[in-house]
Amino acid sequence: MKKVLILVVLLLVFLVGCGTGGSGGGETGPVINYASVTEVVDSIDLMYMDIESIKFGKEEVQTEIERIRSMYDALNDDEKALITNYENFLKIEEAYEAYKKAEAEKAEAKQKLENAVAAAAEIALNAIPTKVTGGDIELPNSYETEDGISVYIGWQTSDPETINVDGT
Numbered sequence: 001m002k003k004v005l006i007l008v009v010l011l012l013v014f015l016v017g018c019g020t021g022g023s024g025g026g027e028t029g030p031v032i033n034y035a036s037v038t039e040v041v042d043s044i045d046l047m048y049m050d051i052e053s054i055k056f057g058k059e060e061v062q063t064e065i066e067r068i069r070s071m072y073d074a075l076n077d078d079e080k081a082l083i084t085n086y087e088n089f090l091k092i093e094e095a096y097e098a099y100k101k102a103e104a105e106k107a108e109a110k111q112k113l114e115n116a117v118a119a120a121a122e123i124a125l126n127a128i129p130t131k132v133t134g135g136d137i138e139l140p141n142s143y144e145t146e147d148g149i150s151v152y153i154g155w156q157t158s159d160p161e162t163i164n165v166d167g168t
Contacts, residue, residue, distance in 0.1 A: 030076070030078040031076075032076075032078055032079055032082070033075075033079060036071065036074070036075060036079065037075065037079050037082045037083065039071060040068060040071050040072050040075065040083055041082075041083055041084065041085055043064070043067070043068045043071070044068060044083070044085045044086070044088055044089045044092070045085060045088075047064060047065075047068070047089075047092055048085065048088040048089070048091070048092060051088075051091065051092060051095065054092070054095070056095070056096050056099035056100075057099070057103070062096070065092060065093065065096055068089060069089075069093070072086070072089070112145070112147050112149060113149060115145070116145040116147070116149040116151050117151055119145060119151075120142075120151035141154070
């Protein structure tokens with residue numbers, strides 16, 4: 001009877017030991033890579049410190065924003081919860097997106113202007129007669145695009161008596 005009682009006690013001790021997370025293979029807490037968390041937090045702090053003077057057009061700035069985003073996305077939920085300055089990173093990303101939008105708008109406006117100048121130049125060139133000697137000719141001096149861009153055309157010749165298309 002004593003042997004049975006000792007076996008039951010040992011069995012209970014073994015079972016209780018397995019359920020407490022000891023070496024018997026119980027549950028473990030979340031795995032947190034503090035080095036990764038610290039790197040993300042420090043990178044955000046370093047960039048946010050100079051948010052007013054960030055030159056978003058520089059490739060290294062764009063690369064750093066992408067690197068921080070990639071590191072943050074690689075964190076698990078428990079690690080992300082430790083990123084206390086994430087709102088600052090969102091502000092950096094927002095400023096970066098605003099910069100990209102402004103640059104795209106500038107490029108579009110530049111392209112429209114270049115297209116208007118090209119159209120005006122084509123109209124002006126088509127208006128030049130092959131040869132005029134004496135008399136008055138009327139040449140266009142402005143052009144307006146469908147987008148409302150006005151292009152003004154200035155004319156100049158070295159000999160007001162003769163204008164040739166080939167420049168002679």
